Amino acid sequence: MAAFTHDARLGAGLGLALVSASSFGLAGSLARALRDAGWTPAAAVAARVLLAAVVLAPIALVQLRGRWGLLRRTAGVITAYGLVAIAGCQLAYFTAVTYMEVGVAxxxxxxxxxxxxxxxxxxxxxxxxxxxxxGALIAIAGLLLVLDLLSGARASLVGILWALAAMVGAASYFVLSARREDGLPGSVLAAGGLLLGGLALVAAGALGIVPFAVSxxxxxxxxxxxxWWPTVLTLGVVTAALAYAAGIAATRRLGSRLASFVGLTEVLMALLFAWLLLGEAPRPIQLVGGALILIGVVVVRLGEPVRAPEPAAART
Incomplete structure (x- = not known):
């Protein structure tokens, strides 16, 4: 019975992780199209995360059930999630691509x-x-092929440092999403973090830290x-609200390590959506890289220690 429960939890976690990766993967194509229509990246991201916060807020309020003290106790986690894993990560990435090629970043x-x-x-x-x-080495090799950097790409030291800051933000997303010991519901973490992250991006635009314009x-x-509005709506509801909520739920089932490697499939999803929506067809070497990413995820899964089932009273 315990093995069946563990397998069911694993299957649900992998399914949620793939939904999250697919949703995140769609964001790049929508954001690129909005940029071509006159939106700056910071404005598109701010609209995306603030809309997602509005969508998730009612669910978060229901799950809180008036437990406002929980917000006070976990304020540091929510703040770190919003400022580091959301706003900081995306601001660092957008800054990095002003110094270096997108693929390298x-x-x-x-x-x-x-x-x-x-x-x-x-x-x-x-x-x-x-x-x-x-598995990590196989997945990284797959990313090299998917991003097709073997032809030689330029990168500046400043750009690499900003990209490393974005990497820290992405790693923080997986580590913070996996927290369960403080009893903070995933929807509350997502809604609070998205709200703080969106407000931080708006503030960054108002202060002139990043260009901020809509169309x-x-x-x-x-x-x-x-x-523009259905595009922004999809960007907020699908690529943010759904993506973050599913991602947190998946990470709490799989653990931050396995979930982070399954999240690598976002790169493959991004390539497929760019092919369908923007006409950017993936090259054969990128398809091979996508296969290596999936193989790497499987190998990481085989190397994961078996976690003891949670007590029934701890499940929600």
Whole structure:
């Protein structure tokens, strides 16, 4: 019975992680189209996360059930999630791509799973096994092929430092999402973090830290155009509200290490959506890289220690 429950939890976690990765993967294509229509990246991200916060707020309030003291006790976690894992990560990434090629910045940011493994090793003495290390190497090799950087790409030191900051933000997302000991519901963490992150981005735009502009022009995709508001609505509801909520739920079932490696499939999803919506067809080498990413995730899963089932009273 315990094994069945564990397998069911694992299956649900993997399904939620893939939903989250697919939703996050769609964001890049929508944001690129909005940028071409006159939106700056910071404005698109701010609209995305604030809309997601509005969508998740009612669910968060229901799950809180008036337990406002829980917000006070976990204010530090919510603040770190919003400012580091959301606003800080995306601001650092957008700054990085002003100094270096997008593919290189993505590669650096998506070394986050390796950082998660290192954090768990140093902070919690969870030393990675041989299969985990092997899976990490296979997944990173797959990312190299997916991003097609073998042709040679330029990168500045300043850009690399900003991309490393984005990597820290991405790693923080997985580590903070996996927390369960404080009893903070996932929807509350997501809604609070998204609200703080969105407000931080708006403040950054108001202070001139990042360019901030919106447009009401139609948004062009391959073969069709869409209004700005349904595009922004999809960006907020699907690629943020759904993505973050599913991602937190998945991470709490899988643990931060495995969830971070499953999250690497976001790169593959981003390529597929760019092909469908923007006409950017993936090259054969990128398809091979996508296969390596999936193989790496499987190997990491095989190297994961079996976690003891939670007591029935602890499940929600």
């Amino acid at each position: 993505l590669l650096v940011e998506y070394t986050a799973p390796v950082a998660v493994v290192g954090w768990l090793w140093l902070r919690h003495r969870q030393r990675p096994g041989r299969l985990t290390v092997l 009401t022009a139609d948004v062009a995709f391959v073969g069709f155009t869409a209004g």
